[in-house]
Amino acid sequence: MKRRYLKNKQEQIHIYEIEASEAERHYPILCLHPAPYSGLFFKAIMPMINQHRKVIAPDYPGYGGSSPIESPPSISDYAAAINNVLDQIGDYDQYELIGFHTGCLVANELCLLDPKKINHTIMIDIPYFSGDAQKRLYNQMSKPLDLTKDLESLKKAWDFNVKNRIGKTPMERSFELFIESLRPGIKDYFAFHAAFTYQCEEKFQSNSKHVNVLATRSGLLDATHAAAETLNKSEIRDIHDISSNVFEEGATIIAEHVMEILSID
DSSP, X not given: XXXXXXXXXXXXXXXXXXXXXXXXXXXXXXXXXOTTOOGGGGTTTGGGSOTTSOEXXXXXXXXXXXXXXXXXXXXXXXXXXXXXXXXXXXXXXXXXXEEETHHHHHHHHHHHHOGGGEEEEEEESOOOOOHHHHHHHHHHHOSOOOOOSSGGGXXXXXXXXXXXXXXXXXXXXXXXXXXXXXXXXXXXXXHHHHHTTSOHHHHHHTOOSEEEEEEESSSOHHXXXXXHHHSXXXXXXXXXXXXXXXXXXXXXXXXXXXXXXXXXX
């Protein structure tokens, strides 16, 4: 897996990429990450889906290695930043999209922003919320990291990324995710702000592209089904074998579904 920087106006977008394992014959795959991580989130699955395709995983502005930003953006800001650098990746007419959690919303916005650039779209576990539910989640999730001199302030991130994955994910990988989740610092909530102010119903109804939806049992099952029902053209698959660590323990299963969907045409 390689890393490089692309220019987005006065900022830089950092990307991870892996070349096609065999002669490149298909559109590249663009992986859109959840908050508060980066493109590194897709490290396990990228070598599983790169047959005849380059795979790219960018970091949103303010996350991973991309340039920091000073104020909370919108989902459309993230999509615009990614769209602005696509022509620097290579001479490609279209891209395949894979979004997970927040990445589903960015994928949806890319479909609205420049639909001609998008071939297949795959959304996995969609944070589709509106009304009171969205407001409640906004109040819970859109708060800065309460960073203090006491290590206790990092306990929540440690438990989520490391302690709760013991026996499920290799310790080095869990620690890598823990570190990556801390890189935005006290601005780690910016993508949650964007996600829980996104006008899901209106935006999903406006998407004219066909969307393949994968719904695992890891916590967003009902929301994902609601999103699939709102989209104009969608096909949903329930993946009952995955209940946690979707892109770690479940990476092989997700990869199989992705490759099957991308080979339909």
